[in-house]
Amino acid sequence: MQTLIHQIVAGLATGCIYASIALAISMVHQSTHQLNFAQGEMAMFSTFIAWALMQAGLSYFSAFALTVIVSFVLGMLIERFIIRPVGKTSQLSMVVVVIGLLLVCNSSAGWIWGYDVRPFPSPFPDDMRLLGGYVTAHEAGSFCITMAMLIALYLFFRFTPLGLAMRAAAQNPVSSRLVGVRVDLLFGVGWGLAAAIGAVAGITVAHVLFLDVNMMAGAVLYGFAAALVGGIDNPWGAIAGGFLIGVVENLLGAYVVGNDLKLTVALLIIVGVLTFKPAGIFGVQRVRRV
Amino acid sequence: MVDVADTMPVADAGHTKRVSFSEKWAWLPVLVIAVCLPFLVSDYRLFQGTLTLNYALVLFGLTILTGYSGQISLGHGAFYALGAYITAILITRFDVPYWATLPVSAVVCLAVGFVFGRPALRLEGHYLALATFALAVATPQFLKHKVLQPYTGGVGGILFTKPEAPFDLPISADAWIYWFTLFVTAILFVIGRNLLKGRIGRALLAIRDHPTAARAMGVDSAFFKSMAFAVSALFAGVAGSLGAISVQFVAPDSFYPLLSIMFLVGAVIGGLHSWWGPLFGAMFLQFIPNITDDMSKSASWAIYGVLMILSVFLMRDGIAGAINRLWGVLRRIAGARA
Numbered sequence: 001m002q003t004l005i006h007q008i009v010a011g012l013a014t015g016c017i018y019a020s021i022a023l024a025i026s027m028v029h030q031s032t033h034q035l036n037f038a039q040g041e042m043a044m045f046s047t048f049i050a051w052a053l054m055q056a057g058l059s060y061f062s063a064f065a066l067t068v069i070v071s072f073v074l075g076m077l078i079e080r081f082i083i084r085p086v087g088k089t090s091q092l093s094m095v096v097v098v099i100g101l102l103l104v105c106n107s108s109a110g111w112i113w114g115y116d117v118r119p120f121p122s123p124f125p126d127d128m129r130l131l132g133g134y135v136t137a138h139e140a141g142s143f144c145i146t147m148a149m150l151i152a153l154y155l156f157f158r159f160t161p162l163g164l165a166m167r168a169a170a171q172n173p174v175s176s177r178l179v180g181v182r183v184d185l186l187f188g189v190g191w192g193l194a195a196a197i198g199a200v201a202g203i204t205v206a207h208v209l210f211l212d213v214n215m216m217a218g219a220v221l222y223g224f225a226a227a228l229v230g231g232i233d234n235p236w237g238a239i240a241g242g243f244l245i246g247v248v249e250n251l252l253g254a255y256v257v258g259n260d261l262k263l264t265v266a267l268l269i270i271v272g273v274l275t276f277k278p279a280g281i282f283g284v285q286r287v288r289r290v
Numbered sequence: 291m292v293d294v295a296d297t298m299p300v301a302d303a304g305h306t307k308r309v310s311f312s313e314k315w316a317w318l319p320v321l322v323i324a325v326c327l328p329f330l331v332s333d334y335r336l337f338q339g340t341l342t343l344n345y346a347l348v349l350f351g352l353t354i355l356t357g358y359s360g361q362i363s364l365g366h367g368a369f370y371a372l373g374a375y376i377t378a379i380l381i382t383r384f385d386v387p388y389w390a391t392l393p394v395s396a397v398v399c400l401a402v403g404f405v406f407g408r409p410a411l412r413l414e415g416h417y418l419a420l421a422t423f424a425l426a427v428a429t430p431q432f433l434k435h436k437v438l439q440p441y442t443g444g445v446g447g448i449l450f451t452k453p454e455a456p457f458d459l460p461i462s463a464d465a466w467i468y469w470f471t472l473f474v475t476a477i478l479f480v481i482g483r484n485l486l487k488g489r490i491g492r493a494l495l496a497i498r499d500h501p502t503a504a505r506a507m508g509v510d511s512a513f514f515k516s517m518a519f520a521v522s523a524l525f526a527g528v529a530g531s532l533g534a535i536s537v538q539f540v541a542p543d544s545f546y547p548l549l550s551i552m553f554l555v556g557a558v559i560g561g562l563h564s565w566w567g568p569l570f571g572a573m574f575l576q577f578i579p580n581i582t583d584d585m586s587k588s589a590s591w592a593i594y595g596v597l598m599i600l601s602v603f604l605m606r607d608g609i610a611g612a613i614n615r616l617w618g619v620l621r622r623i624a625g626a627r628a
Contacts, residue, residue, distance in 0.1 A: 035416050037551070086602060091415065092356065092558045093602045099555050100602075103595030111589040221427055221547075228420050263431050267424035274421050275409045 006134055007254045008247055013139040015246020016146040020201035021216075021223025022230065022238035023150075024194040029232050030170040031190025032083060034091070037098045040220025041105035042078075043198030044213060046071040047206045048113050050199070051120060060123045064203055068196045075195025079188040110213045120206035142204040149200055150239065153193075166190065221263075222249065225270050230282050237282025324472055328465035337536065338576055340468045343475045344533045345572035349557045350482055351525025356554070357562035358486060359518035360498035362415065365422030367550030368429040369399050369523040371540075373530025375433065378448040378540045379441055388453045388535050392474065395531040396524050403523025407516035426550035433542035447541025471532050478525060483565065485521070494518055526553075559601050561608025570609035574601075 021039060028036040036042075046067055053063035078101065086097050124137040135143075157163035168176040169186040177183045202216065209215045222245055230241025252265050273281065327339055348366055355361050376395040380386040386394075406425070413421050433442050442448070452463050459466070485491065496504040497511045505511055534540050552575060560571020582593040605612040 029416075035419065082599060090606075091362070092554075092562070093606070095362070095419075095551070096555050096558045096602050097599050099551055100595040100598035103591045103598070107589055107591035107595065111592060224420055225424070228417065232416070264428040264435075267428045270424050271409070271421050274413055274417055279417075 003254070007250050009134045009139075011247035011250035012243060013135065013143060013246070014250065015243035016143055017201050017205045017219050017242075018222045018226045018246050019239040019242025020146055020149070020197055021220055022226035022242040023153075023235055024197040024201070025223055025227045026232050026235045026238035027190050027194040027197065029227075030235065031166075031187040032079070034083070034094050034098065035224070036194065037095075037220075038102040038105055039194065039198055039223065040216030041102045041109075042071070042075070042195055043202035043220075044216045045105045045109050046074075046195065046199035047120070047202035047211060047215070048109050050203050051118075051206075051211055052113070054121065060121060064200075067203065068199050071199035072192040072196040075192040076188040078195070079191035083191070084184065084187075106213055115213060117210050117212040120203075120211045122207040138207055145200065145204055149197065153197075162186075162189070222246075225267065227280075228270055229273050229280055231280030233279065234282045237280060240282060241280065321476070325469075328461070328468055333462060333464040336464050336468050340464075340471045340536045341533065342569075342572045342576045343468075343471045344529045344536070345553075345556060345575050346568045347475050347478060347529035347532070348526045348553050349560060349568035349571045350479060351522035351529075352553055352557040353562055353568055354482060354486065354494075354525070355518050355522040356557060357567075358491060358494040358498065359515055361410075361515065361519065362419040362554070363422040363519070363522070364419050364550050364554055365425035366522070366526045366553050367545050367547065368422075368425045369403060369526035370530035370533070370549070370553075371429050371433065371542075371545035372402065373399055373527030374534035374540045374545075375442060375448075375530075376527070377531040377534045378450060381450050382448055383441070389470070392528055392531050395527045399527025399530075400520045400524040403520035403527075404516050406523075407519030408512075410519065411512055411515055423547070423550065426545075427547045429545055430542040430547075433545070442542070445542060447539060447544075449539050452538050453535060467536050471536065474528065474532060478528065479565075482521070482525070490514065490517070555598060559598065559605075559608055561605075561610030561612075563607050564610035564614065566613070567608055567610040570613075574609065 021043070024039050025036060028034060028039070049070055050063045050067040053066055054060065058066065082097060082101065086093055122138045124141040126136070126138065129136055157167060165176070165181045166186050166189060169181055169183045173183045205219065206215065223242070226241035226245045227238045229245060230237035230239070232238060248269065256265070328336055348370060352363065352366060355363055373395040376398055377388065377391040380391045380394060381388055410418055410421055434445050436444070453467065454463050493509045493514045496507065496509055497514055501511060556571035556575040557568065559574050560569065561567035578597060579590065579594055582597070583590040585593055
């Protein structure tokens, strides 16, 4: 029983990361209808920025805040200068561009900061365990940071005019443009938010995964899985999918198939879910006129 | 349906447009050069040429799937791996001659592709892309699994000996493998082309451009779409077999997930609207990384990524489309002078 609780809690902790990545992916999909395969590499790049800022002498939280802002701006710039010129017309060209972006992020991070694996600090003490020893302070802290971010996003989308405009632009770009919403700019904000969310995920996970250019490779796959299972058109579904995948992955690894086939089984579940509910568990099935 | 449909005008202009002499016979000099290549370049370059042909075969399969049927697959690395492993296992465990493994891997990949293509029909656009990507991600892990280890050799993979030229022909093994690959590639190209020129190709185009109308006209869209998936899996599988024969080694980590994405990238950059696209795309995948590596060792992949993005910006219809346009311009200039 105790191990079961422990596995579930550990699953929720990793689920945090998957949920953040899934949310970022869903955010990009909402704004410009693409799958951003480069999301993980962008997050890794942001984490390196945070690391460099800390090396330069900033404290953890000021480096954190500055990185999130820088990532937001970088995300907007990427949308403006790389994504928008390609246009929404061709999904296939977009896949090529996004993969190009992935390679550029990955390789330039290695070029600037090197390819070695390095430890990443955490503001939470390592030797402290909470809730009867089930979680480490870092896990609890990351969970709180992720939750705070999600609540802030919820408040932003629910109660601010900009949030309302973004929801309108995602739902019906044409009508939104007609009533004076600057849809293109808001799509850029969507990309910026996604990059910022990725930065938060990268910084919180780097303490566990250690910082190196390939650190997000695994997490981004699960992030995609989470977004799909939850429904890529529904950000809250994507978050729920993230936690679900985190817990299921951990339980499967611990009790059913062992670590070798964890990924394979997780992916079989995705294909299974998609076969029966193609839009994901919480997704909206679109009905289109022909 | 998928937005892909809107972006691609009729890919196969051959039905309606009168094909000029130069366009119709352009393949002949290319084929002659390809056949003579072993006499012209070193064995190492020849090996690269063999790999380029393998890639071209995969990309041709993807062109059928994406260009004709409008489906996006990010999982063809899995079929490539499947073909490679079938060949390696048949050669090492059952002493099957290397050429006889090709039909086996073709049939198996066709069947697996059909079985996978059937449920994948429910998925469109991005969802299909990700479901197939799941396949690509699972493949290396699956190959490493201990239940399959006696057959697949686990992480270490399988090593086998290089096939020699038959009948004591006085040519190097590399040249022989190259000609063998060229022969198989050419045959599959012709088969694929004939398939797409006829009823099947027209049915696929109809489904891609207007699924509802196609269904109303009595086109069995479920069958044709899964068949397109199966045929493209066959191409990838045979290419995998040929790849295994030319490298004489298979290991799970050669079939990393990015390989599958790179196949799609190659197909798009080569050009999905042209028979030449797969060849150009394969050359891009094979040779550009070498060139960027020469330019800068540390940032080679960054340059490669920039080139990929630029190629999308500058050549909307891929390399084949750009060359086609250039050819048109040259002809107009020549025509104005004459």
